[in-house]
Amino acid sequence: MNFENTLAFAQALDQADPLRELRQDFLFPQQNGKPFIYLCGNSLGLQPKAAREVLNEQLNNWQNYAVEGWFEGKTPWMFYHKELKKLMAPLVGASPAEVCPMNTLTVNLHLLLVSFYKPKPGKYKIIMEAGAFPSDQYAIESQVRFHGYDPKAAIIEVAPREGEYILRTEDIINAIAESGNEIALVLFGGVNYFTGQWFDMEAITKAGHAVDAIVGFDLAHAAGNVPVQLHAWNIDFACWCSYKYQNSGPGGISGIFVHEKHFSDSSLNRFAGWWGYQEQQRFKMEKGFVPEAGADGWQVSCTQVMPMALYYASLQSFEKAGFINPLREKSKTLTAYLFFIINEVNMVLEMEQYKIITPTNEADRGAQVSIIAKEKGKEVFEQLVANNVLGDWREPNVIRLSPVPLYNSFEDVFETGALLLEISKKILVK
Numbered sequence: 001m002n003f004e005n006t007l008a009f010a011q012a013l014d015q016a017d018p019l020r021e022l023r024q025d026f027l028f029p030q031q032n033g034k035p036f037i038y039l040c041g042n043s044l045g046l047q048p049k050a051a052r053e054v055l056n057e058q059l060n061n062w063q064n065y066a067v068e069g070w071f072e073g074k075t076p077w078m079f080y081h082k083e084l085k086k087l088m089a090p091l092v093g094a095s096p097a098e099v100c101p102m103n104t105l106t107v108n109l110h111l112l113l114v115s116f117y118k119p120k121p122g123k124y125k126i127i128m129e130a131g132a133f134p135s136d137q138y139a140i141e142s143q144v145r146f147h148g149y150d151p152k153a154a155i156i157e158v159a160p161r162e163g164e165y166i167l168r169t170e171d172i173i174n175a176i177a178e179s180g181n182e183i184a185l186v187l188f189g190g191v192n193y194f195t196g197q198w199f200d201m202e203a204i205t206k207a208g209h210a211v212d213a214i215v216g217f218d219l220a221h222a223a224g225n226v227p228v229q230l231h232a233w234n235i236d237f238a239c240w241c242s243y244k245y246q247n248s249g250p251g252g253i254s255g256i257f258v259h260e261k262h263f264s265d266s267s268l269n270r271f272a273g274w275w276g277y278q279e280q281q282r283f284k285m286e287k288g289f290v291p292e293a294g295a296d297g298w299q300v301s302c303t304q305v306m307p308m309a310l311y312y313a314s315l316q317s318f319e320k321a322g323f324i325n326p327l328r329e330k331s332k333t334l335t336a337y338l339f340f341i342i343n344e345v346n347m348v349l350e351m352e353q354y355k356i357i358t359p360t361n362e363a364d365r366g367a368q369v370s371i372i373a374k375e376k377g378k379e380v381f382e383q384l385v386a387n388n389v390l391g392d393w394r395e396p397n398v399i400r401l402s403p404v405p406l407y408n409s410f411e412d413v414f415e416t417g418a419l420l421l422e423i424s425k426k427i428l429v430k
């Protein structure tokens, strides 16, 4: 598409957008009596208006049924997670049996590593992306130590080439092949939190399986953002948080995926709890853990009803949108427009003041644009916020802006560009 840097053009794109009404289902933060242009959905998604209602419904159930709420009411808590599983599955390309809402992300990463990182002498290495989200680094390091290995020897990080910011798929594949059978586990982010790079998950999975390794993904920045196909790509396990692109609120519940091919593997270790026990027999309270079939068998503690209610409200907005594919279509154009607008700002400034490090290739990115500000980046960022554009700042010099197709418009992107130019002119001549 030939983009134009005009308000009229942006508004015409909004007029033609079949999802344009969805933003009215969300609450925007305000400053100086005006709503923010919110470009921070990669960090914490906006509150769906339905959240309060769904939460209230559960507060009422608690009030009216108390302990009987586990089996009474419109959504008995005992089975509430099943309502969510139905809506989570199409978002990540899985069957409902393969996914389950539970706990929080890093906790689930640990629980899944207990099952799927099974190091032994000669095959104990983990391969991952350099610069992965710190929580993942710490989780993996501590798991390696827990098994009695040295993280320095066990963890192989694949880094971008000198002078580059994003990883080349061939370099990842080669690194996997190089260590070959020494690799027990390949663990990558789906989308890197810093650069916004969407890795070629299918190719990485194939390469991992070729050396007989287990392959897992952390989808914190991918779930609800890009159309992943966890089952079809034959990925072994995955987990994600739901408070970024999935708008389930701060500290919201996490989701896990376990590929169906592992369901009958009784050799897998688990850190078990009563809620993972066979559902039909759970209240017999018998000795000896027998897991429920499917991803549900990884549950540990009883259903967290309130966080699940918030996630449910959010999943309903994805259902209304037609799940991930229509959103992805809009997202591609919205992100491409932001690329175009940033480059327009550079052109007027006659310098590459804003260097985009997110992949230029559409298939390698989601809804995030990471920008290195050459000069006075922090000042520029602070001025954006002061003028009602909320993105986020990552040390040492990166501004991340995420236009989210559920609630951002092409006009938001245009206005952001206009403001960025105005601010830059002021700050850079100072």
Ligand SMILES: *Cc1c(COP(=O)(O)O)cnc(C)c1O
Pocket (backbone or CB within 6 Å): 104, 105, 106, 107, 133, 135, 136, 189, 193, 218, 220, 221, 241
């Ligand atoms: C956001 C994020 C986390 C956060 O983990 P929590 O346990 O929810 O605090 C972990 N890993 C990745 C890759 C993330 O992007």
